[in-house]
Amino acid sequence: MARSARKLGVRPYSTKLLQEAEVSVRLEHDGKTYRLQENWKGKGVYALRGEAKRLSKGSIGPEGLRPEEFEEERPRRDPRRGKPEAKGGQDRLSILWHFAFVPPTRTATIMVFDGKGQSKHVYEPAGRERVKTPAGDFNALKLVRKDDDKSAEVWLAIEKGNVPVRVVVTEKDGTKMEMVAARIIP
Numbered sequence: 001m002a003r004s005a006r007k008l009g010v011r012p013y014s015t016k017l018l019q020e021a022e023v024s025v026r027l028e029h030d031g032k033t034y035r036l037q038e039n040w041k042g043k044g045v046y047a048l049r050g051e052a053k054r055l056s057k058g059s060i061g062p063e064g065l066r067p068e069e070f071e072e073e074r075p076r077r078d079p080r081r082g083k084p085e086a087k088g089g090q091d092r093l094s095i096l097w098h099f100a101f102v103p104p105t106r107t108a109t110i111m112v113f114d115g116k117g118q119s120k121h122v123y124e125p126a127g128r129e130r131v132k133t134p135a136g137d138f139n140a141l142k143l144v145r146k147d148d149d150k151s152a153e154v155w156l157a158i159e160k161g162n163v164p165v166r167v168v169v170t171e172k173d174g175t176k177m178e179m180v181a182a183r184i185i186p
Contacts, residue, residue: 021040021041021042021043022040022041022043023038023039023040023041023179024038024039025037025038026038027097027100029060031060032059032060033057033058033059033060034056034057034058034059034060034065034097035055035056035057036054036055036056036057036093036094036097037053037054037055038053038054038055038093039051039052039053040052040053050075050076051075052072052073052074052075053071053072053073054070054071054072054073054092054093055069055070055071055072055093056069056070056091056093056094057069058083058094060101063088063102064098064099064101064102065090065094065097065098065101067083067084067089067090067091067094067113068083069081069083070082070083070084070091070092070093070094070113070115071115072092072093072114072115079115080114080115080116081115082113082115083113084111084112084113084118085111085113085118086111086118088110088111089110089111089112089113089118090110090111090112090113091112091113091114091115092112092113092114092115095110095112095121096154096164096167097164098110099123099143099154099156099162099164100156100161100162100163100164101162103141103156103162104123104124104125104143105125106125107122107123107124107125108122108123108124109121109122110122110123121145121147122145122146122147123143123144123145123154124143124144124145125141125142125143126142126143126144126153127141127142128140128141128142128158129142129155131155131157131165131166133165133166133180133181133182134180134181134182134183135165135180135181135182135183135184136184138155138157138158138159138160138165139157139158139159140155140156140157140158140165140166141155141156141158141162142154142155142156143155143156148172149171149172150169150170150171150172151169151170152167152168152169152170153166153167153168154166154167155167157181157184160184163181163184164181165180165181165184166178166179166180166181167179167180
């Protein structure tokens, strides 16, 4: 991703788990610092659950994003706040956007902070694929993450600065959640 000052929005991501939510993500950075904000708004009966928000702020270095503040607010739950403890760690929001700044060329093991604790995430490059989304068709770098509880596949749009344009998470019971970029706003 270019190191010049820029704002980037991915609005809305659409989720394909019962079309339950509309998600918008906004990244602002000046090459030295960043601010990421993600908003979830339920659709249909899920609108009754209210809105969820995540915020990640920090600095940018040669090794990518360095989160210094993470917040997550969800209805009927205590807010989560904090920052990754491990050097090179990411938070739940910054992890995929970190790859926009430093796309992995080999297996990447990263500690991810979720507001309560940390867990180890291992992402492996799985080649390049052409991916179709409502935001357009992109040549993408595919990353794969697998652990005991779930797996994830992530597609980063190469010509859009490695912005995550498709994410598929599969839970242990086989339940899938898919998010695809519906619009990318420069």
